[in-house]
Amino acid sequence: MKHLKPWWSDGGGLLHLTVLLSLAGLRLDLDLDLYLLLPPPTLLWDELLLAGGPTSSTYALSPFAAPGGWGRADQLHPKSREPEPEGRLLREVRALGVPFIPRTRVDAWLVHSVAAGDADGAHGLLGATASAASAGGAGAGVEDGSQAAPGDGDPRAAASSPVAAGEEERAPAGPTAPVLDAGGRANQGNEVLRERHEAVDHSSQNEENEQRVSSAQERSQKNEESKIANNPDWEAEKPTESSNERALNGTDTAFSLEDLFQMFSSQPENSLEGISLEDTFPGNLNDCMNSSTHHNVNFSQAISQDVNLHEAMLLCPDNTFRREPVARTSQEPFLYLNSQNTNSEQNIPGTNLTGFFPLVGNQMRNLTSQDLLYDLDLNIFDEINLMSLATGFDPMEVAQLFEEPDSDSGLSLNSSHNSTSVTKSNSSHSVCEGATGSSSDLESLSHHDLEGAVGGYYAEPSKLCHMDHRSNSGFHGDFTFQHVFHNHTYHLQPSALESTSTSFSRPGKSQKSRRYLNDTDRNLSRDERRAKALHIPFSVDEIVRMPVDSFNNMLSRHYLTDLQVSLIRDIRRRGKNKVAAQNCRKRKLDIILNLEDDVCNLQAKREILKRERARYNKAINTMKQKLHELYHDIFSRLRDDEGRPVNPNQYVLQCSQDGSVLIVPKELVTSGHKKENHKGKRK
DNA sequence: CCCCAATGTCATGAC
DNA sequence: CAGTCATGACATTGG
Incomplete structure (x- = not known):
């Protein structure tokens, strides 16, 4: 037994x-x-x-x-x-x-x-x-x-x-x-x-x-x-x-x-x-x-x-x-798994960093079979990814990985990045990075540094992504079968891959590499993926919505690295600003819509007023006509002292203030109007 | 490949 | 003075 x-x-x-x-x-x-x-x-x-x-x-x-x-x-x-x-x-x-x-x-x-x-x-x-x-x-x-x-x-x-x-x-x-x-x-x-x-x-x-x-x-x-x-x-x-x-x-x-x-x-x-x-x-x-x-x-x-x-x-x-390097080279399963592909990994100098990265290098090399593995249980990616990315490295090393000059994780990161540690990786991949790469993911930073740390002994991810594994005729069968059965280490890649795409080549490869994100990661925002990669024990939603007192209290209660705190603050800032931008746009849109409504309402009112004006003008004309008729009707019935009809061209009807109606010769009315006008001008 | 709308992000000023 | 908000400007993304 x-x-x-x-x-x-x-x-x-x-x-x-x-x-x-x-x-x-x-x-x-x-x-x-x-x-x-x-x-x-x-x-x-x-x-x-x-x-x-x-x-x-x-x-x-x-x-x-x-x-x-x-x-x-x-x-x-x-x-x-x-x-x-x-x-x-x-x-x-x-x-x-x-x-x-x-x-x-x-x-x-x-x-x-x-x-x-x-x-x-x-x-x-x-x-x-x-x-x-x-x-x-x-x-x-x-x-x-x-x-x-x-x-x-x-x-x-x-x-x-x-x-x-x-x-x-x-x-x-x-x-x-x-x-x-x-x-x-x-x-x-x-x-x-x-x-x-x-x-x-x-x-x-x-x-x-x-x-x-x-x-x-x-x-x-x-x-x-x-x-x-x-x-x-x-x-x-x-x-x-x-x-x-x-x-x-x-x-x-x-x-x-x-x-x-x-x-x-x-x-x-x-x-x-x-x-x-x-x-x-x-x-x-x-x-x-x-x-x-x-x-x-x-x-x-x-x-x-x-x-x-x-x-x-x-x-x-x-x-x-x-x-020890000897033990690693002789017992490293990853090296064995890839021995068919390349012997380069066997020549890895036994540095500490390389001690960390056989897995990473393996993943990178095996990116060629991502297509085959995409349908596997991609949740495995998450688990392994987290384990290897975060727990596999010393926090300080992880921090260095994330402290990359071209990080878009916020000002705070840029202010504290270790330029010496990333110079190599940057120099080695500056060609790959687009000129528009003003911002790269934290994941990409990790990937960059991983790559740089490993010494670039694996192929460029872009090439790997495009490499057709079926062309490996030398070890066709086993190689393909390896992909099918034990390429689970690729699950480590998704986040790094996604970041790789965003940092290595801006426009074209992001979509391609996103294929390698599992369903979970694909639905995550960048900050969520970053938080996940750094094992930040709070959700992005919590970080953003938490009151400032609770937020500060949370930061003080938990042991967090500077990188984590920086990322959390950036997440909070970006999250707040995102909400603010959304609200701002919503407000702006509401204002625009309100203004459009106002315009419509005013136009309707204008039409109504125009119709009222026309109606009133029509009424005025009607009243004028009636007044004219009434005027002539009155004059036709008026007689002077001698019994003769009064000529409406010589006399006018004038209403006095006490309500009495007087027949006044036009000369007097016109002269009186002239006098009043003259007085008004004098005043 | 270009266009465009939606959205994210950053910088900046105001509170 | 730090935190938040508002907003213009630019970048990114996806249709």
């Missing part, structure tokens, strides 16, 4: 899976222990069941054996022996594989299993998978891979884990192959995971701060864990015999799921009798292999590489985890 030691010991739980597999006459009883870091993974459990979960398998949740202790999977669970439908294994692998870690934010997980049933000599096939090694850094992955696979000197060992395989390319595998210090690596990985866990857990920034405050206390705890990791029992359990020997001996053997597949696919003579995965899982394989039937691709290798990409994803570069 092989027990693998998890490299963390705090929290989490042990998910014990007992799986019965019956494939083409091979009956396997597998006990799987999933060590889950985060709180009870309800989602994971549900997803596990939803993802074709083993309905007929026996599942049991077991608590952690003891804090800091090893999760033991040495309990065999009686299980039903009904044959399982074909394809279950693949579903199991999928269920245990990639999708769960990012979605549930499980920082690290370990699958280890104990073979219970042994049909046809095929003993327990599940063991310490390289997938579990992710959190422990590359070393952990190598460690586990070397435990499970390389000892037997079987070629499938090389295929079981890219890391192991890459190592064995340089160091022939075999029983004498060096076995890594699993305990030490477990210890190291434990620290790495713990620290990254602290850094990544942005869902509880306060908790993170508290952890930082009590770092000394944790260090002591880590020392204790290290002691546990160096447990002699664990050392005694290190595999010293080959898998075949273990299988033959029928002893408790730890195999990986990869090994299981490798035995299926690459060792037909080994009790599976030529049952290939293609035969066993035709549909699933077709789904997975991207119709690349002409490619000589080993499915087990794909699975193993896929699993090891888990390492790649979880093995975000951590500043606390700096291996």
Whole structure:
């Protein structure tokens, strides 16, 4: 019975899976222990069941054996022996594989299993998978891979884990192959995971701060864990015999799921009798292999590489985890993964920065397959991106990355940028930047500096984006298959990619690179992406809408780097100004609309007044006409003293102030008017 | 490729 | 004096 030691010991739980597999006459009883870091993974459990979960398998949740202790999977669970439908294994692998870690934010997980049933000599096939090694850094992955696979000197060992395989390319595998210090690596990985866990857990920034405050206390705890990791029992359990020997001996053997597949696919003579995965899982394989039937691709290798990409994803570069250059070059999974593409990365000088960037460089190189990967679960991008971008670097380094002269993140950034640290990257890409590049994203800054730090040993992103991976005829099949199965590291790229496009070439490439943004990022504003990249524990909406007192209080309460504070203030300023601009435009539009309404109303009033004026004029004319008629009618009836009619041309009617009507000769009226006019002029 | 409207961002002044 | 608002000017984006 092989027990693998998890490299963390705090929290989490042990998910014990007992799986019965019956494939083409091979009956396997597998006990799987999933060590889950985060709180009870309800989602994971549900997803596990939803993802074709083993309905007929026996599942049991077991608590952690003891804090800091090893999760033991040495309990065999009686299980039903009904044959399982074909394809279950693949579903199991999928269920245990990639999708769960990012979605549930499980920082690290370990699958280890104990073979219970042994049909046809095929003993327990599940063991310490390289997938579990992710959190422990590359070393952990190598460690586990070397435990499970390389000892037997079987070629499938090389295929079981890219890391192991890459190592064995340089160091022939075999029983004498060096076995890594699993305990030490477990210890190291434990620290790495713990620290990254602290850094990544942005869902509880306060908790993170508290952890930082009590770092000394944790260090002591880590020392204790290290002691546990160096447990002699664990050392005694290190595999010293080959898998075949273990299988033959029928002893408790730890195999990986990869090994299981490798035995299926690459060792037909080994009790599976030529049952290939293609035969066993035709549909699933077709789904997975991207119709690349002409490619000589080993499915087990794909699975193993896929699993090891888990390492790649979880093995975000951590500043606390700096291996020696020799160890890195020999064990770095990323280097191996890309060994087919180029050897340039193997020539990376062992500087500290390069120690951080194998993953980044890998992503950059693998941008060529973004098209293929775009439909993958892009949420993984977010998770990995955050982990690698923020937690993989020292805060000060991240700050330097963001302090780029051409940052558009605001004045404050420009005022504090480190010109010396970015000169190289700027000089190396000034040609690529458009003349109109007055503002570049923070993400682009990070990308710039990442690129500059790496030394530009990968191709220009634009070229990479346009490069057709199908033209790599030399390693066509494997290369393409790599994209399909273990290019998950590309998920690190989206934000950087997006920023790359905006900074490298303004007009044309932004849309192209936006294709690589996942749905979430695509819907985010730039500030939201920036905040996300810097792990700012507040939403942009909060930052903007928060009252100034609360805002300042928030800034003081949380431990934030200068870069974060600067970005938060810029976000707040931009957000406020954005709202102000929106309001301003709305006001302006309202004013314009009101003015237009006023114009319409005034025009209507004018028309009404014109009509009234015409009506009044008409009425006046009518009255004048009536008055004229009345006048003549009156004169026609008037008689003088002699009884003669009064001539209207010589006399006029004049109303006095007392209401009496007088007949006045026109001469008097005209002379009187002249006198009055003359008096008026005098006055 | 150009045009245009909508929107974002910055600078600046006012409060 | 810092923070906010208002607004003109320019840049960016997307149809």
